[in-house]
Amino acid sequence: MSTSSSAQAALALPxxxxxxxxxxxxxxxxxxDDIVPSLYEILCSDSVERLQSMQKGLKDNDLRPVxxxxxxxxxxxxxxxxxxxxxxxxxxxxxxxxxDKQEAATxxxxxxxxxxxxxxxxxxxxxxxxxx
Amino acid sequence: MGKRPSFASLHxxxxxxxxxxxxxxxxxxxxxxxxxxxxxxASSAVQALALLAKQAPDLALLDVMxxxxxxxxxxxxxHAIPHCSQVPVIFLSALADTADKVRGFEAGGADYVTKPFxxxxxxxxxxxxxxxxRLQRELQQEKELLLAKNQELSQARGDTDAAFGALSDxxxxxxxxxxxxxxxxxxxxxxxxxxxAMHMGLLRPVAVKVFRPRRGSxxxxxxxxxxxxxxxxxxxxxxxxxxxxxxxxxxxxIPYLVxxxxxxxxLSDELRISRSLSLARCLxxxxxxxxxxxxxxxxxxVHRDIKPDNIFLHFNRTEMQVKxxxxxxxxxxxxxxxxxxxxxxxxxxxxxxxYMAPERLLTHEVDARxxxxxxxxxxxxxxxxxxxxxxxxxxxxxxxxxxxxxAVVPLQKRRAEVPDWIASLIHASLQNDPQQRxxxxxxxxxxxxxxxxxHTLQQELHADRAQDQAQTSQESRVSHAQTxxxxxxxxxxDTLTLDIGELLGPxxxxxxxx
Numbered sequence: 001m002s003t004s005s006s007a008q009a010a011l012a013l014p015x016x017x018x019x020x021x022x023x024x025x026x027x028x029x030x031x032x033d034d035i036v037p038s039l040y041e042i043l044c045s046d047s048v049e050r051l052q053s054m055q056k057g058l059k060d061n062d063l064r065p066v067x068x069x070x071x072x073x074x075x076x077x078x079x080x081x082x083x084x085x086x087x088x089x090x091x092x093x094x095x096x097x098x099x100d101k102q103e104a105a106t107x108x109x110x111x112x113x114x115x116x117x118x119x120x121x122x123x124x125x126x127x128x129x130x131x132x
Numbered sequence: 133m134g135k136r137p138s139f140a141s142l143h144x145x146x147x148x149x150x151x152x153x154x155x156x157x158x159x160x161x162x163x164x165x166x167x168x169x170x171x172x173x174a175s176s177a178v179q180a181l182a183l184l185a186k187q188a189p190d191l192a193l194l195d196v197m198x199x200x201x202x203x204x205x206x207x208x209x210x211h212a213i214p215h216c217s218q219v220p221v222i223f224l225s226a227l228a229d230t231a232d233k234v235r236g237f238e239a240g241g242a243d244y245v246t247k248p249f250x251x252x253x254x255x256x257x258x259x260x261x262x263x264x265x266r267l268q269r270e271l272q273q274e275k276e277l278l279l280a281k282n283q284e285l286s287q288a289r290g291d292t293d294a295a296f297g298a299l300s301d302x303x304x305x306x307x308x309x310x311x312x313x314x315x316x317x318x319x320x321x322x323x324x325x326x327x328x329a330m331h332m333g334l335l336r337p338v339a340v341k342v343f344r345p346r347r348g349s350x351x352x353x354x355x356x357x358x359x360x361x362x363x364x365x366x367x368x369x370x371x372x373x374x375x376x377x378x379x380x381x382x383x384x385x386i387p388y389l390v391x392x393x394x395x396x397x398x399l400s401d402e403l404r405i406s407r408s409l410s411l412a413r414c415l416x417x418x419x420x421x422x423x424x425x426x427x428x429x430x431x432x433x434v435h436r437d438i439k440p441d442n443i444f445l446h447f448n449r450t451e452m453q454v455k456x457x458x459x460x461x462x463x464x465x466x467x468x469x470x471x472x473x474x475x476x477x478x479x480x481x482x483x484x485x486x487y488m489a490p491e492r493l494l495t496h497e498v499d500a501r502x503x504x505x506x507x508x509x510x511x512x513x514x515x516x517x518x519x520x521x522x523x524x525x526x527x528x529x530x531x532x533x534x535x536x537x538x539a540v541v542p543l544q545k546r547r548a549e550v551p552d553w554i555a556s557l558i559h560a561s562l563q564n565d566p567q568q569r570x571x572x573x574x575x576x577x578x579x580x581x582x583x584x585x586x587h588t589l590q591q592e593l594h595a596d597r598a599q600d601q602a603q604t605s606q607e608s609r610v611s612h613a614q615t616x617x618x619x620x621x622x623x624x625x626d627t628l629t630l631d632i633g634e635l636l637g638p639x640x641x642x643x644x645x646x
Contacts, residue, residue, distance in 0.1 A: 023251060027163055028162055031166045033162060035158070039155060042155055042158065046153070046155060071197050074247075075155070075156050075248070076154075076155035078226075078247055079156055079247070080155060080159075
């Protein structure tokens, strides 16, 4: 798959699959925890840390931390319904594994941009549900 | 969201989650706590191992890709902790390749879930593992309980045996039911002890088999089984089957069988002296046994334990006579099946594994053809000096079942001069399929026909018989000189002339199978 096509495939996915957050919210209610705002806060700090790790790896020409950070962020995004960012992380992880720095470097800014959109969407969800 | 399953088995289960991704850790935590689990979290393998050293969880969910130590290594280290060796591990990973999953199972994982996961799937798999682990623990407890019980029973049986062994030494001199005075102990075995005894009314020497008491042997079924043994043995009315004269349970509660007293040795003894026998000797032993089996087949009786120990070479004053012992565990096929089954219930398989027909080893229904198989093994052993199948180690029911499909070593490979006709008959009797085995009568007819055509064999048969007669008369002369005046039972090989009142010369070696 060419760089553009893998990015295109990821971008075709929703920024936020809201059902995932709704389900977590429901589970939180059952166990007496308001979990989604906490998850949002963790995601904010975690994503910043992982993105920095990726950026540094790309700069240092060391794809190992790039792949590891992408792997972790991929799980986090998927757990919260961030299908698009999760897929972009997966593509970066795979590119890192096959030492394709160019692909990883091309996808990274797209991930950075989409991560911001994802965080905004999650924040909006927490605010919306908090009003209820 | 529809109605979710309750995952009741997870309620109260202690679950350890190990994941370096905070979001995954938190989402799993909420999923499991909502299902009633008690959750412990660790964000690294090192932290997890510290927690595991203190307490074993009911289940561990491990991420695979973690810094410092991956989930596979953690799983192996976890199972190396003695109190955690049985903890089920589920791997949770975004690594979805088959190779990654296989590696997970190789590392000791019980299951593998790929991320992104769905809460119901994680819970269903977690519940499944918790249930299995719980059942395994229960099974282990049951096993330990059974082992303890078994040890207790073995101890009790050992105590009983010891007590019986001691008691059996004191029985000589005792009189059972005012009729049988027990004299010297002449044999013992798994079932009990055999005494040379005296019928007080007839002043006739007899053999009395006193049965070893077993756990529950005083219950109605055991007594019925014991009486059955006597009845079944009595039903064989043949000069080459040991004559059972009485059976009962004495007023002192001692179960016993009264049989004719035999003098001589078992075929086992003979095979210990000469490892293999001549064809003539072999036939002189096999023919009478086959005659009993023809009679047994007619009476719908199966001996079930034909082996060299149960073939007795009885030396009376003039002749060697073959006596088949122990129809005691025979099953009366004519009886109603449910009643018959009760007698084999106590010991699923009664008999000696090396001589057992495959259908007996497999505890299938047996008929007269099972005895033909056993006789085939005995014949083979008499001629070849060893058993027809090689089994590693001591022959057990399991090892013989395993070797059931292995081929019998051709008899002529072990003893080249064995004639084709008898080798064929023996191999036919050793067929796994009972239908392929010859009937006793057919077997006998084939032997008769072969002897009729073989002048040399006839001469060898006469010579073997003459040798026995010479030995018998020599022993008889010696024994008459020693203690005249006893009673004896006399029979020839071909005809029974039982004369209870006739005086018997003293027995050089009074013996009887037990």
